[in-house]
Amino acid sequence: MLRSAMLAPLGVRTIAQAGAAGRSAEAGLGRGIALDLARRRATQLTRLHYDLSLDVTAAAVAVGTVAIRFDRVASADDLILDFRGPTLADLTVNGHPLHIGPRTDGHLVLPARLLTKGANRVTARFETPIAASGAAIIRYQDDKDGQTYLYTLLVPSDANLLFPCFDQPDLKARFRWTLTAPAGWTVIANGALEGQETTSAGTRWRFAETEPISTYLAAFAAGPWTRWTSAPAGERPISLYGRASRRAEVDAEAQIATNRAAVGWLSRWFDIPFPFAKLDLLLAPAFPFGGMEHVGAVFYNEDRFIFREPPTLPQRLARDATIYHEISHQWFGDDVTMRWFDDLWLKEGFSTYMAARIQAELQPESNAWTTFLLSTKTPAYRADATSGTQALWQPLDNLDAAKSNYGPIVYNKAPAVIKQLAFLVGEAGFRRGLNRFLTDHAYGNATWQDLLGAVGAASGVDLTAFGQHYVLRAGLPRIDTQLRLAGGSIASLALVQRPARSLPDDRGGAWPMKVRVRLGYRDRADVVLDATFDGQTATVAAAAGLPVPDYVWPNDDDQGYGLFLPDNRTVAWIVAQVGTVSDPLLRAMLWSAIWDILREGRFAPARYVTMLLDHLPGERDEQISRTILSRGATALDLYLPEEGAAPLRGRWEQALLARIDDPRLGYGLRKDALDRLIATARTPLALTRLRDLLAGRATLVGAAIRQPTRWAIVRRLIAIGAPDATALYASEQRLDQSSEAVKDAFVARAATPDRSVKSSYFTRYFDDAALNEAWASESLGAFNTIEQATLTLPFLRPALDRLEWIRQNRRIFFLPAWIEAFIGGQRDAAALQIVDRFLGDHPDLPVDVRRKVLTARDELALTVRIRTTRY
Numbered sequence: 054m055l056r057s058a059m060l061a062p063l064g065v066r067t068i069a070q071a072g073a074a075g076r077s078a079e080a081g082l083g084r085g086i087a088l089d090l091a092r093r094r095a096t097q098l099t100r101l102h103y104d105l106s107l108d109v110t111a112a113a114v115a116v117g118t119v120a121i122r123f124d125r126v127a128s129a130d131d132l133i134l135d136f137r138g139p140t141l142a143d144l145t146v147n148g149h150p151l152h153i154g155p156r157t158d159g160h161l162v163l164p165a166r167l168l169t170k171g172a173n174r175v176t177a178r179f180e181t182p183i184a185a186s187g188a189a190i191i192r193y194q195d196d197k198d199g200q201t202y203l204y205t206l207l208v209p210s211d212a213n214l215l216f217p218c219f220d221q222p223d224l225k226a227r228f229r230w231t232l233t234a235p236a237g238w239t240v241i242a243n244g245a246l247e248g249q250e251t252t253s254a255g256t257r258w259r260f261a262e263t264e265p266i267s268t269y270l271a272a273f274a275a276g277p278w279t280r281w282t283s284a285p286a287g288e289r290p291i292s293l294y295g296r297a298s299r300r301a302e303v304d305a306e307a308q309i310a311t312n313r314a315a316v317g318w319l320s321r322w323f324d325i326p327f328p329f330a331k332l333d334l335l336l337a338p339a340f341p342f343g344g345m346e347h348v349g350a351v352f353y354n355e356d357r358f359i360f361r362e363p364p365t366l367p368q369r370l371a372r373d374a375t376i377y378h379e380i381s382h383q384w385f386g387d388d389v390t391m392r393w394f395d396d397l398w399l400k401e402g403f404s405t406y407m408a409a410r411i412q413a414e415l416q417p418e419s420n421a422w423t424t425f426l427l428s429t430k431t432p433a434y435r436a437d438a439t440s441g442t443q444a445l446w447q448p449l450d451n452l453d454a455a456k457s458n459y460g461p462i463v464y465n466k467a468p469a470v471i472k473q474l475a476f477l478v479g480e481a482g483f484r485r486g487l488n489r490f491l492t493d494h495a496y497g498n499a500t501w502q503d504l505l506g507a508v509g510a511a512s513g514v515d516l517t518a519f520g521q522h523y524v525l526r527a528g529l530p531r532i533d534t535q536l537r538l539a540g541g542s543i544a545s546l547a548l549v550q551r552p553a554r555s556l557p558d559d560r561g562g563a564w565p566m567k568v569r570v571r572l573g574y575r576d577r578a579d580v581v582l583d584a585t586f587d588g589q590t591a592t593v594a595a596a597a598g599l600p601v602p603d604y605v606w607p608n609d610d611d612q613g614y615g616l617f618l619p620d621n622r623t624v625a626w627i628v629a630q631v632g633t634v635s636d637p638l639l640r641a642m643l644w645s646a647i648w649d650i651l652r653e654g655r656f657a658p659a660r661y662v663t664m665l666l667d668h669l670p671g672e673r674d675e676q677i678s679r680t681i682l683s684r685g686a687t688a689l690d691l692y693l694p695e696e697g698a699a700p701l702r703g704r705w706e707q708a709l710l711a712r713i714d715d716p717r718l719g720y721g722l723r724k725d726a727l728d729r730l731i732a733t734a735r736t737p738l739a740l741t742r743l744r745d746l747l748a749g750r751a752t753l754v755g756a757a758i759r760q761p762t763r764w765a766i767v768r769r770l771i772a773i774g775a776p777d778a779t780a781l782y783a784s785e786q787r788l789d790q791s792s793e794a795v796k797d798a799f800v801a802r803a804a805t806p807d808r809s810v811k812s813s814y815f816t817r818y819f820d821d822a823a824l825n826e827a828w829a830s831e832s833l834g835a836f837n838t839i840e841q842a843t844l845t846l847p848f849l850r851p852a853l854d855r856l857e858w859i860r861q862n863r864r865i866f867f868l869p870a871w872i873e874a875f876i877g878g879q880r881d882a883a884a885l886q887i888v889d890r891f892l893g894d895h896p897d898l899p900v901d902v903r904r905k906v907l908t909a910r911d912e913l914a915l916t917v918r919i920r921t922t923r924y
Contacts, residue, residue, distance in 0.1 A: 082133065084158045085453020086210060090133055091221040091393065097129040098219060101226030102262070105216055108233040109203055109275050110254045114139075114180050115190055119216050121175040123226075125168055132163040135213035135220045140180035147173055159213060181215050186826040187862060189215035193338045193825070197298040197792035202276030204337050204352060206864070208345060209394055209455035212268035221452060223392045223498040225265035233257045234275045241294060242273040243349040245331045263348060264329055265496045267390050272347035274335050281305035283313065289327070295336040295355065298792050302359045303336065311373055312351075315380035318411050324488055328388040328495070339796075339827040341864045343375045346382030346404075353379070356827075361793070362759035365721035366675040370412065370419050371428075377408035389491055392498040394455035398445040398524075399501060401459075402467025405429060409468070420676065423638045425472070426611050427680045431645065433465035434616055437529040438553045441907030444527045445470065446501055456865040457901035469614050470523045474508065476612040477519070477567050482512025522564045523614070528556050530564045530615040534607050534623070546570070546596040548607050550589050553616050563589045564615070571609035571639070572602035573626075581609050603630075611642060618653065619646045632668040641677050648684050651692075652915060657924035658688035662701050666708050675721040682709075682729045689733065690839050691880050692919045706730065706739040713742075713753065720754050727753055731765050735773070743769065747781065760789055764797040772804035772838040796828050803835035806844055811836065815848055819855065826863060830870050837878025849875055849884055853891045856902050869905050876909035880916050888913065 082090065100123060107117035125132070137159035144151045146167040153161060163175065182188040183203060189211045193202045205215060213220040230242040235255040244260035251257075279297045283306070284290035291313055293305050312334060316327050329348050336355040345352045358372055385407070386400030409429070412421035436442055445467055447458045475483040486508030494503065501524050509516040530550040537544040548570070550563060563586055570593050572580040580599060584591040584607075604623040607613075619627065627643045634640040647664070650656045665685045672678045689698045689705065712718065712726035734740050743766045745751035746758050753762075767785050770778040786798050803814050814836055818829050837845050852875040859868050876888060888910045892903065 082157060082160050083451075085451040086135060086213075086221055087452075088393065088450050091223070091452070093130075094133065094219055094221065095223050097126055097132060098123050098224055099126070100124040101219065101224055101265075102229070103216070103218065103226050103271075104229045104231075105271075106231040106233075107216075107273075108254060109183065109190070110233060110235050111183075112192075112201075113183055115183055116178070116180050117216060118178050119176065119218075121218070123173055123175075123219075124171055125173050127170045129165065129168070131165045132168060132219075134161045134163055134175070134217055135159055136161065136179065136217040137214045138179050138181040138216070141217065142178045144175070144177040146175050161217075175217075177217050179217055185823050186829075187822070191339075195296060195298055195338070195792065196795045200277050200297065202274070202278070202296065202338060204274035204276075204335065204340075205272050206341070206345065206352075207271060208269040208865070209397075210269070210452040212271055215271075218268050220268045222267040222269065222390050222394065225267055225390070225496065225498070227262045227265055228271050229262040230260040230273055231257060232260075232273055232275060237277055238275050239278045239280065239294065240273060240275045241278075241292075241333050241335065241350050243271060243347065245349070261330065266348045266387060270346070270348050270387060272345075272350050272352070274337070274350065274352070278335075281309065283309045288313070289316075289332065291332050291334065293334045293336070295359075296338055296792070299336075299355070299359060302361065304360075308334070308358065308376070311376045312380060314415055315377050315411055316383075318415060319381060319384060319407070322410075322484070323384055323491060325384065325491055325495075328383060332383075339825045341827050341830065341866060344379040346379045346386055348383070348387050351379050356793070361761050361791070363720060363724070365679075365724050366419075367424075367679055367721075367725075370416075370421075370424055370676075373416065373419075374408045374412055374424070377411040378404045381407040381411070384491055388496060389494040390498050392500050393449060394452060394458060395447050395449040396501050397447070397455070397458050398463045398467035399499070399504060401463045402445070402471055405464060406468035406471040409472075420637045420674070422611060423641050423674070423676055425468070426638065426641055426645065427676055429465050430469045430611070430614075432461045433469050433614075434529065434649075435912070436461035436908055437466055437527075438616065439908045439911035440554065440556065441904040441909075441911065442527045442554075442556070443904055445524045454860075454899065454901055457860060457868065457899070457905070459865045460869055460905070466529075466614075473523075473566065473612060473614045474516075474519065477565070478508060478512035478514045478516075482514065483508060486511035518565045521560070522562065526560055526564075528559065529553050530566075532607055532613070532615045532617045534605050534618070534620045536605055536620055536622070538601055541601055543572075543596050543599050543601060546593040546605070548584060548586070548591040548593070550586065550591075550615065566591070566613050566615070568607060568613040569609040570596070571606040572596065572599060573604040573606065574600070575603050575630075606639065606642065606646075608642065609639070611638060616649055617642075617646065618650060619643075624650065624656070628664055632671045637674045637677060640674070641680070644677065644681055651688070652919070654919070654922060658692040658919060659697055659701060660924070661685070662688050662693075662705065666704055669708055669712065673718075673722065675719075675725065678722055679725045682725065686729060686733050691916050694920050702733075702735055703738070706734065706736055710738070710742060723754055727758075727762070728765070731762070731769050734769055740770075740775070744777075760791055760793070760797070764789075764801055768801040768804050768835055771801055772806065772835070772840060774806045796831070799828055800832045800835050803832040804838050804841075806838075806841050808844065808847075811845065811848060815851070819858070826867060830867055833870055833874035834878075837874045839878060839880065842879050842881065842884070845875070845878055846884060846887075849879065849887050850891060853888070853906070856906070857899065860899065860902055868902070872905050872909050876906070876913050879913060880920065882917050882921075885910070885913050885917055 102122040104120040107115050109115045141153055144153055146163055149167050183190045183192050185192055189207055190203055190205055212218050228243050232240045233252060233254055234240050240258040242260045243263045247259045247261050249256055249258045277297055278294040279300045280292055280294050282290055282292040291309050293309050295303050320326055331349050333350045335352045336358050337352045338355045340354040343354050381404040385403040391399045409421050409425045412419050443462055449455060489511055490504050490507035505516040505520050531553040532548050532550045535547045535549055567585045570582050570584050582593050582595050584593045604626040608617040627647055631643050651661050662685050665681050709726045709730040713723050730739055734743055747766055749757055767781050770781060817824055859871055
């Protein structure tokens with residue numbers, strides 16, 4: 054163990070002493086990285102380098118040294134160094150020892166008297182924990198072969214938990230890693246491998262220095278990884294690493310090829326070469342994100358990237374989209390990084406948007422823009438229409454709160470807004486602007502103003518109003534169609550917008566927008582007309598005098614951002630004829646329009662289920678089928694009281710069984726129907742089929758079901774309290790010899806309809822340090838099975854009372870998942886009262902947490918309203 058020096062050299066100050074002496078060291082201190090501190094440091098430092106040496110041969114702690122080199126501007130004050138690890142020792146500043154003393158909120162003062170103008174060097178020894186959760190170095194124990202794997206995850210503000218640093222995105226640095234690991238392990242890091250040698254402790258791995266990168270992008274992984282390498286002639290080698298126990302399951306060639314294709318496409322489209330020296334890929338076990346774009350070492354979620362059963366089309370497309378997203382980050386996020394996490398949307402929004410563009414061009418059969426509508430824009434609309442919404446640009450006073458800025462506004466609204474931006478300014482100007490933006494800020498930092506400035510200058514379009522309404526304003530417009538007829542012709546057609554929800558402090562005004570309006574005809578070609586909003590109204594002048602259409606769709610090609618609600622004539626046509634629409638994107642938008650008016654209270658949920666069952670036999674698009682079935686299940690289980698749902702369940706299950714057994718359908722459509730049957734099975738008809746599948750008496754597309762589906766069935770039987778559930782659970786534990794067996798059993802048992810089991814899980818979520826965060830997150834849905842809402846209601850308030858603890862101690866996506874699971878697992882007024890009482894009892898709840906609660910609260914309120922409405 055390292056120990057701190059006990060004596061302070063003469064003339065050196067601790068934080069407390071420095072604060073007493075003057076304002077320079079005191080300002081900006083406190084928990085996390087305050088914006089004032091970050092701004093001040095950004096004016097003090099340039100040309101940063103980190104030389105990091107870390108020994109990870111011990112089980113619970115890593116021991117390391119760091120040498121930080123930087124240039125300091127003249128007349129700069131004291132410097133604040135960040136480190137939250139448990140032990141810091143042997144700190145020197147330009148060769149002078151510095152007494153560390155008690156660190157205050159993870160900060161340490163480097164006194165100005167020890168610093169020089171120009172080059173400086175700071176060194177230290179340190180320790181940092183290795184743990185299954187709550188640490189910068191995550192430890193994963195493979196239940197299959199007993200092997201241990203380590204990887205880091207520092208985004209957005211945990212670099213200073215791993216090593217002493219200046220932890221803010223606009224202080225980019227060149228990193229050089231040296232890592233000592235047990236013999237037989239493989240280590241990867243940001244830089245290319247320069248060499249390795251045997252030591253008494255194991256093997257020392259030395260890596261080349263990187264290009265300038267932000268601290269949150271620093272990364273390494275260590276363990277007995279297996280490796281695949283692809284090195285075509287004339288192209289950069291790409292290596293993929295994964296657990297040895299899962300080597301036979303990995304389609305490495307396909308994964309590497311998809312990454313390589315993305316690199317090539319983006320290099321050509323941006324007209325900028327891949328900006329970094331190398332590209333390694335890691336399938337990280339129990340990874341809490343879908344992927345992470347570390348420079349030189351992109352980490353992907355192992356569970357989502359290894360298909361344990363034949364994948365459906367949406368599963369394959371989702372994996373590819375994650376790859377396209379993370380590789381897009383190499384330009385948007387890694388090369389050019391937001392200056393501060395208030396502009397998080399810049400990197401996440403562009404990467405999601407670019408992923409859709411890549412998929413549309415490299416996989417034209419994927420219907421990528423249909424995926425974009427259903428998987429990206431729809432969650433944006435849902436969140437942006439609540440009182441918990443916020444603007445794309447999100448004020449952030451402290452980096453410690455940055456992880457709460459992640460969510461559907463950043464990941465879903467931002468790319469949807471960028472699609473509108475590209476349509477508004479035109480393709481040529483958009484591409485020129487992005488090239489200028491990336492070129493001007495290469496290996497640096499930028500803001501949203503820099504982006505819109507570059508695109509506006511390149512396209513000749515004034516984007517001032519665009520920035521005001523889409524970047525700085527929360528919420529979204531609702532667009533209604535106003536169609537006037539005169540005889541057999543259109544007298545006038547206009548689109549009128551207003552805010553979808555009245556929000557406090559809304560700046561008002563109209564969202565600038567350009568859209569395409571489709572006039573649909575059964576007996577002649579459709580007419581598509583452009584329309585641009587002038588204030589709150591977009592007049593479609595060219596429509597006047599045209600024959601009366603069968604329907605009007607005001608957002609053809611899905612270019613606009615807003616809730617586009619159809620008129621009553623169009624609603625009637627969609628209900629009767631949506632299955633006749635051949636274009637998948639248009640058909641998906643029309644289906645979504647009906648769902649939107651259902652949520653507006655204009656369409657009964659029972660009518661939606663009936664409409665769905667009428668059209669389901671003819672639906673052949675996997676993505677649309679998956680979406681409308683998911684919404685049908687929501688209508689049955691959430692929006693309809695049981696007396697309204699019960700008469701529909703028989704037909705619902707029969708329709709799913711017919712789809713499962715239909716030999717004319719492909720695997721994906723039949724598998725999706727089975728997944729939906731498992732999730733909603735209630736009657737003996739469905740439950741008998743599920744038991745037959747487990748016993749091997751029934752098959753799917755001629756083959757026995759595999760382990761993920763088997764566990765899904767067991768989980769469902771547990772959730773509904775089936776009398777044979779306990780025996781089937783024990784049987785599955787014996788049968789499953791896969792590497793995921795322990796996790797799957799843990800998740801399934803969370804669905805047990807027993808208060809003592811629920812209490813045990815709830816306690817473990819907070820008190821079990823060995824419980825992997827990814828396992829906990831995956832079990833939340835089972836814990837909050839909707840049929841158990843009465844059982845889980847007593848856990849709602851305790852779950853809300855722990856939100857601030859979760860915010861501080863769990864990673865980015867755990868907090869929203871927790872809120873969505875516990876509030877979303879309810880459907881009655883009693884739960885709504887608990888949430889409202891909690892909000893009233895906590896007026897000082899951090900604003901980011903309050904917004905997430907309000908988003909889920911408004912969804913619950915909508916559910917209660919729909920359930921109690923008489924149609």
